[in-house]
Amino acid sequence: MSRSHLQGVILAAGHGSRMGPFGSQYPKPIAPVCNRPLLSYQIDQMKAAGIEEIIILIGHLGHRIQSVLGDGSAYGTSIQYVEQEERLGLAHAVGQLEPFIKGSFLLMLGDIFFDVDGMESMVDAFNDGEPAAVLAVKEESDVEAIKRNFAVLLNDDGTVKRVIEKPRQVPNRLKGCGIYLFDERIFEAVRRTPRTAMRNEYELTDSIQILIDYDYPVKAVEAVQWDINVTFIGDLIRCCLHEMAKSDQISVVGENVTLHDGVEVVDSVIGDGVTISGAVRLERCVILDGVTLERPPEVICDAVITSDGILPANEESA
Numbered sequence: 001m002s003r004s005h006l007q008g009v010i011l012a013a014g015h016g017s018r019m020g021p022f023g024s025q026y027p028k029p030i031a032p033v034c035n036r037p038l039l040s041y042q043i044d045q046m047k048a049a050g051i052e053e054i055i056i057l058i059g060h061l062g063h064r065i066q067s068v069l070g071d072g073s074a075y076g077t078s079i080q081y082v083e084q085e086e087r088l089g090l091a092h093a094v095g096q097l098e099p100f101i102k103g104s105f106l107l108m109l110g111d112i113f114f115d116v117d118g119m120e121s122m123v124d125a126f127n128d129g130e131p132a133a134v135l136a137v138k139e140e141s142d143v144e145a146i147k148r149n150f151a152v153l154l155n156d157d158g159t160v161k162r163v164i165e166k167p168r169q170v171p172n173r174l175k176g177c178g179i180y181l182f183d184e185r186i187f188e189a190v191r192r193t194p195r196t197a198m199r200n201e202y203e204l205t206d207s208i209q210i211l212i213d214y215d216y217p218v219k220a221v222e223a224v225q226w227d228i229n230v231t232f233i234g235d236l237i238r239c240c241l242h243e244m245a246k247s248d249q250i251s252v253v254g255e256n257v258t259l260h261d262g263v264e265v266v267d268s269v270i271g272d273g274v275t276i277s278g279a280v281r282l283e284r285c286v287i288l289d290g291v292t293l294e295r296p297p298e299v300i301c302d303a304v305i306t307s308d309g310i311l312p313a314n315e316e317s318a
């Protein structure tokens with residue numbers, strides 16, 4: 001199969017264990033960003049890159065993801081779901097998909113919200129010289145964000161020399177962002193990837209380093225303008241604020257919403273079918289579909305509101 005005919009892969013089997021009650025009911029990959037599931041943005045980005053065949057690896061509450069995204073026809077794509085039975089790291093997850101991959105593929109991590117402005121550049125780099133992989137990278141000003149992801153070191157010719165998973169000491173400001181283009185050589189590298197001593201998992205960065213050590217070219221392209229790992233409640237709010245700022249909106253209100261005359265909505269998102277029966281000022285809030293607030297407090301700030309209650313943003317996500 002031609003490298004230009006790419007499949008899309010999204011890893012969406014993780015748990016939202018640090019999002020409190022929200023994570024136990026809603027898979028992070030379909031967390032609503034301005035009333036759209038997070039994965040719908042990734043699907044749109046893949047579609048813009050010419051990808052119409054997408055595989056989604058599901059696990060925790062995977063049936064909810066299937067119910068929301070369906071067969072992909074609503075997005076002009078075809079979606080196939082694969083169940084992940086064990087969670088042993090990203091490399092292990094990629095290895096499980098080998099029987100379903102027909103050639104080269106674009107991989108995205110399903111719990112990260114990406115603002116991408118360079119997917120075409122990644123595809124162009126992938127088709128130029130036929131590297132084994134192309135990594136999406138970003139010049140990152142936040143050192144802690146690099147420590148939570150991985151660092152990328154380049155050779156003089158711009159190819160990747162080394163990738164470092166969750167570095168304790170940050171060697172530069174070039175952060176790997178969780179978007180990858182691979183050809184079939186990644187599966188050879190995955191089979192050679194050992195479990196890590198620290199996390200007892202198979203790290204995808206180790207597989208990428210194996211490609212490099214075997215002299216398979218790996219490239220890096222600055223394709224990401226903004227990204228955030230959706231880990232805490234506050235991260236979902238930040239995603240919504242980012243999307244609203246892009247379109248100069250101070251609020252997003254869904255369909256079939258009933259609001260008391262005294263409701264003020266500032267930098268907030270209200271889902272479909274929401275009813276608020278009392279006066280309240282909402283600041284930097286996300287209200288999920290179908291919520292009813294009969295006697296709200298005067299002000300609610302920095303919270304995700306579900307049918308089960310008000311979930312304040314975790315300070316760690318600020």
